[in-house]
Amino acid sequence: MNSQSPVVYNFHLPRFPARLIAGVVIIILLVILIWTACYTVQAESEGVVLRFGKFLKTVEPGLHFKLPLGIDEVTVVPTRRQLKLEFGFTTPGYTNPDQPPKEAEEERSMVTGDLNAALVEWVVQYRIDDPKQYLFDVRNPAQTLRDLSEAAMREVIGDRTVDEVITIGRQDIEVSALARMQELS
Structure with missing residues (x-):
């Protein structure tokens, strides 16, 4: 008889430090906040900014920033087009x-x-x-x-x-x- 002992593989899952996980989550949240805070109004239009559904201001064409996560909403209206x-x-x-x-x-x-x-x-x-x-x-x-x-x-x-x-x-x-x-x- 062959009396070999069984081979035992010792797999260890890598452990990520809590700081690294928290840092990645914070970076993802920041990217989402920045993504929802930027908007563009096209050249033939004007943007109407609403804060919680109430009129706040109108903005000219270009790149603009607003409060993220649905606090400010922008409706684009074609004002320079027939x-x-x-x-x-x-x-x-x-x-x-x-x-x-x-x-x-x-x-x-x-x-x-x-x-x-x-x-x-x-x-x-x-x-x-x-x-x-x-x-x-x-x-x-x-x-x-x-x-x-x-x-x-x-x-x-x-x-x-x-x-x-x-x-x-x-x-x-x-x-x-x-x-x-x-x-x-």
Whole structure:
């Protein structure tokens, strides 16, 4: 018989000192704090800073710092870009979350003053001047502008004949609809 004693392997797991573990945890926490404290506002936008949900200030484009971990939140609003709302059609590749595809057909069907039906397509272009007002003075600004524009256009189209709508009155309709929208807003 072979009387060899069994081989015993003595594996010791490396022990990390408590200071090293604490140091790594602190470094990770600092990286998270710095990561959540930095933000960038793009060139065509302004940032609206909220502290605990209350308006604090607006900031210009560039790299900025805020209080981390959700204390300060930043909403970026495109103030230097021309925005548009399309009515009665959609441009391929342009997605508008405020306009479901089936709604386009309904919003372009209008009744003229002489009780004829007309299919009217139009675009509203706008720019946001005051991001604070845009975010806090109206509950849903894009949908409000959409509803306001549709109401003004239906009123203006309803005051004209179908011939005016599809031929000579287009410029006058544009001016009248813009004036009516400004009255309502």
